[in-house]
Amino acid sequence: MKKEFLKSSNEQLKKFAEIVNRDKPLRQVTVDEKLKVGVDLGTSSIVLTVLDSKNKIVYGAYEYDHAVQDGIVVNFIESVNILRRLKEKAEKVLGRELKTACGAIPPKTGKRSAKVVANVIEETGLLCTGVEDEPTAAAKFLRLSNGTVVDIGGGTTGISVFKDNKLIHVIDEATGGFHMTLVLGGRYKIKNDEAEELKRNKNKESEVYAVIRPVVEKMATIVQNMGAEIIDPVIVVGGATNFTEFTTTFSKKLKRRVYKPPYPQFVTPLGIAIFDD
Ligand SMILES: Nc1ncnc2c1ncn2[C@@H]1O[C@H](COP(=O)(O)OP(=O)(O)OP(=O)(O)O)[C@@H](O)[C@H]1O
Ligand SMILES: [Mg+2]
Known part of the structure; x- marks a missing residue:
């Protein structure tokens, strides 16, 4: 790219x-x-x-x-x-x-x-x-002709591989930001609304991320399992990627560089x- x-x-x-x-x-x-x-x-x-x-x-x-x-x-x-x-x-x-x-x-x-x-x-x-x-x-917005887009929204994680502007491979998993909220809620024994607020609290990010890191690693594993089908660059988008360390976790798991645009949602x-x- x-x-x-x-x-x-x-x-x-x-x-x-x-x-x-x-x-x-x-x-x-x-x-x-x-x-x-x-x-x-x-x-x-x-x-x-x-x-x-x-x-x-x-x-x-x-x-x-x-x-x-x-x-x-x-x-x-x-x-x-x-x-x-x-x-x-x-x-x-x-x-x-x-x-x-x-x-x-x-x-x-x-x-x-x-x-x-x-x-x-x-x-x-x-x-x-x-x-x-x-x-x-x-x-299209990223002007990506060849590469992998990982879109992690509220309820879904979609992985899409593009080659010569064509979508050649798609995987969809029912995991996303809401899954992170549930894990936080369980860990602190708080309701969903409170957990959602905590998740987005920038001042608590390092504490929050320590709890949800395994969820992010699991998401990265879904991508990793695609093996040779992944085409570089890998770009993560969607609201649930809004953590400073998100790409670090992904990169480590995938052993390749992972990009995230600002305001990925x-x-x-x-x-x-x-x-x-
Ligand atoms: N600053 C933030 N920090 C952490 N998570 C965030 C932040 N902003 C949004 N999210 C999470 O991102 C998710 C929503 O992302 P996005 O707006 O991409 O989803 P969506 O397009 O509405 O859903 P989907 O694509 O699953 O249909 C929610 O789970 C929300 O909690
Ligand atoms: Mg979406």
């Missing part, structure tokens, strides 16, 4: 983190310019991203949700309501209507779940221009918008 590519996506992610959920666009837009919208219906949050025709970041917002489990929409009405709120807020901030959007699903989840995602999007008045698979969206949502063409 060319270094400057990773550099440009890292810069974009930092810019996005500055504006997301701040009710302000990165720049003013005109009423008739082309905007590209991405909708990521995740297990832990629903993210709306807006790019311009050159794939430059314009706006973004998210809300936490419980309407999606392991990448599958389980509460249609709640998903629609959240997305509708996100869309209305975006239109108010941007001072114009959003017309189209692209969605995404985890790979191998089938046509039916793609249809559900399209229905959620269209129920809010947006025209759904496509439903991509999530790792392809992530790889926004890689897939931003990649989805690129496909709204």
